[in-house]
Amino acid sequence: MTGDTPQRKVRVRRTLILSAFGIALVLLMWQGARLAREQALTELHHVAGNALQLSRANLVGYLTRHDYLPHLLATRESVRRFLSQREDERDPRALNQLLDRSRAYADVSDIYLLDHDGTTIAASNWQRTDSFMGQNYAFRGYYRQAINGRSGRFHALGTQSGARGYYFSAPVRASGHTSDMPPDGVMVVKVGLEEIEREWQSLDATLLVADINGIIFMSSDPALRLTALQPLSESARKGLLSTRRYTDEPLPESGLEVIETLPGGARHVRLGDQDYLNLSQPLARFNWSLNILQPMTPIARAQWLGALGAGGSWMLIALGSAIGWQRHRLRRERERFAERERNTLAHARDELERHVAARTRELVDSNHHLSQEIEERKRAEESLRQTRDELVQAARLAVLGQLAASINHELNQPLGAIRAYADNARTLLARHRIEDADTNLAQISELVERMAAISAQLRQFSRKGSETLTDVSAQACFDYALRLFRARLEESSITVVSHMDESTCWVRADPVRLEQVLVNLIGNAQQAMNDSVERQLILVVEKHAERVILSVADSGPGLSEEALEHLFEPFYTTRPAGSGLGLGLSISQRIISDLGGHLEARNRPEGGALFVIQLPAAHPSSLPSENPADA
Template sequence: MKYLLLTGVLLGGLILTAWQGARFARDQAIDSLIHLAGNDLQLSQANLTGYLTRHDYLPHLLATRERVRDFLAQPAGQRDVAALNRLFDRTRERAGVYDVYLLDRGGTAIAASNWRRPDTFLGHNYAFRGYYRQAINGRGGRFHALGTQSGTRGYYFSAPVWDANHTPDTPPDGVMVIKVGLDAIEREWQRLDAQLLVTDINGIVFMASDPALRLTALQPMSDGARRGLRTTRRYADEPLPDLGLEVTESLTNGARLIRLQGREYLSLSRPMARFNWNLRILKSLTPVVRAQWLGATVAGGAWMLLALGAAIGWQRKRIRRERERFAERERRTLARTRDELERHVAERTEALLDSNRHLSQEIEERKRAEESLRQTRDELLQTARLAVLGQLAASINHELNQPLTAIRAYADNARVLLERDRPDDAAANLVQIVELIERMAAISAQLRQFSRQSSETLTHVAVQECFDYALRLFHARLVEAGTIVETDFDARHLWVRADPVRLEQVLVNLIGNALQAMQESSPPRLELSAIQEGERIILSVADNGTGLTEEGLSHLFEPFYTTRPAGKGLGLGLSISQRIVSDLGGRLEARNREEGGALFLIYLPAASGDPSYA
């Protein structure tokens, strides 16, 4: 029960305080809004008055010009209407008004600045307009209305036009009229954070910053007032609908709170006796509503802070006792936790040390494995080269046997010739023996070069020289098989960045495979080419052999895959060749030719820079 009573007191005090705060904030916000609206209204009234009256002199000035007076003095058939129209148009443009026109004594427009427009005033009678009646009676006229021809709103200034020799009793010969547009001043109003309205004595909104409010009635109009407006055609045939403005509260200084089109506004007005108007400003009450909510929130928050302060004071004593008991329990718990944490840290540290030792061992094992893999790869490359040498053994043996047989014959002949005391002929045989030995040495040098270990250092390599070396290595087989070798090399030397030993191995593998595939071809034709396309060099090896099967194309670069009989190949040549080309930054492709046979393409990046400095 005690807690229910305390809760009721708190809620009641909160509601009362919030209501008082909202009421005070509303009064302050409305006073501030009235002051702001009054300043905006005074400034807007001064701007509107200045905007309209700055053109007050213009009809009087034009009415005194000799050209206008002479124009009216001339018979209607002799008047230069076009010249006066142009004069009025220039005047309109310089003065910044909407229209300039001249009425004769009967009220008909006889010259106008808008003579070229479809809605020109020429030929129309405006005797019903107030500005005409005021000026034809000998005084300046003012009038606001909706144009009967153009349909645009404007403020009209008029002045009587007399002959230079007129007497005080002479009626005016015509009426000079200017029309001032209102759109510019309304566009300036739209920059304000408010609605501005200009109403006439009938409560008709003639000007407004909101286009939707123009030519409407603030209050319902009587039938008599509507008939009077139709007589002067001030607003043409506009229906002038009722806006239904509702006053909800009257405030000080003539201010009111109104409801217009479902929205709440603060309304403040000032009379403009010079124009027989009333200028009204409408300020949205949104800031007032926000101020009310803010005031209620601040007041309620202050009440809650007071209540909270009292509650805190009451709770502090209770909390202090609880805190002392809690601190004792916390000290005991903290001691147990600290001991447990130290034990866990020690265990975790030992586990991390074990993990680091295992990781170090794994790193060392991985390094050894990588080194072993590198050595195995190099050994495999060397094995593949030696396998190619094994395949070439028969032809190499044939090339070496021929000069050995010839050397033996030349040596026997030389011995016989020396026995017969013919040293000159014996010397000629010895020269032939030396030439044959040099030939054998060249063959041996080629074998040593192909079987040497790679340096794994990339240098500038001439593509044509690699092809020449591979062809020399297969010279005996090419001659024996009667192979036609066709080359298509670029006229200039083509250079790539590569390891010459590995690139030569790739070409030897491809040419050896081509010769193997052309054993049944008659005649066998080997086509070699090297061209440059942009930043890459394309090497190709083509044959007219049996070509590649579908299965062969799908497994061509797999290790140990071969189509040769058992014991005739390891199935590593193309797999190693693809690996070598990939390490050099290129790619190796294979396809069948339309005319028959296989085509192997090597794409390598062209070497940059001058090879002479490589």
């Protein structure tokens, strides 16, 4: 019994030491986790607050930048004059187009005009199936505010489109009515909310806007939109139904649960199985509140790190004590450890040298393969350039084929005339009328020169262009292209309208390639006007700073949305099958790009297509009298 007492004391002492160590470890880890949570909460509150403040400024700026628009449109004389007309005299087409252009320019969802009874009499979406035309919106708050002479603001779900929007409205008074008279109508601008919500989705937090009734109207999380933060009272529900602000169906609850209230006005909330830090800021101008839900995952991670840091520190202290207690044992092991370390380092150094040598060989081989690939790429690029040049030349020859009928007509006329003059000259010579015969021979000479000029034009157009850029007269290039198309334009009864100034329309370009582009554009314009009553080809050259603008416009039907989107893609064409490969505009755009310019297409407001070429301006020291295309 007495022999076991020292051993029992050692076990008891060891148990007490381990127990004290464990209790101290638990207390330190708890304290470390608590301090880490408080610090992480402060940092997260700061991050969420900054994001909320920035999002609030962006939202207010996004909405209020359109506040001016209904007032501006309400003062337009065309709008006031339209509103002053009797209902049976109104033709809303021109006003519909004005509202549609204003909508596109201001980048808003819809613009529409209500009469005194709240019925839509003009709308930017008149051509859509869900048009507002004829719909009555007298129940909307923005109508009641504006018809009483005030600026209106309202947010709601669209009854026709089903899309959420924010509405701005302004009173409109008919022509002749002064500002102290009651309004005769209401101008309404609807702003879509999807753009600002898409910007919110780039944040690592959830943003939501709730109205005065606690209904989430906007959110970066689609699942939270049109849900209620808390159950609605009966009076609030009836008020929403009277204005038809949302759907007629009961709105579901968001499921947002408040766990605790934190310092600084923050709240700890839970949505599903995720905890969030919730901050809120009022938007008094809109009767909204902007909320941010910042995930609290970093707080839990900080708690674990704090607990582990405190526990690790305590373990390090305990370990230091243990190390101090065992220093005398480590002293004996030091030499053997140093020897093992030297051996390990030597082995590691040898392994490193072997790895470096192997990696160097791999890099040399990789560099060799890379050099081969670069050479192959250069050869491929040279082959591609040659192919592209051949394709441009093929397109030029294809245009010559399309002009064959016109050229044949141009040559047949002087040939017939030559034959007639020759027969007359022979008859005159037989009658000894030498002077008259000489006159006929002079006419034959002029006709031959004309045929030679036509042949020279064809030879000029078919030759390949040069990579060297020179000072070129844009007017001369247009004149050359028009000479090629003269017969076809006259046959199609197309009037050419030209606005050019020879002194300011010089560009840096290759004349052959520029002429090919102009021939392609003029040919397209001529074909586009085949079914048009008014056939007019407008050619304009004007200078802006260091750029010269060349425009080719027609009075044809214009370009469809699909054509504008795919117009410059290879093999895209709007012509019937067999009438073209769809390469002309693609090649033309590449030619203009190679010349340092830009080619674009759009529709003219008055109808027809417009092609615009921008090229660097040239400043020749003297203006040559001859046509550069004939040089």
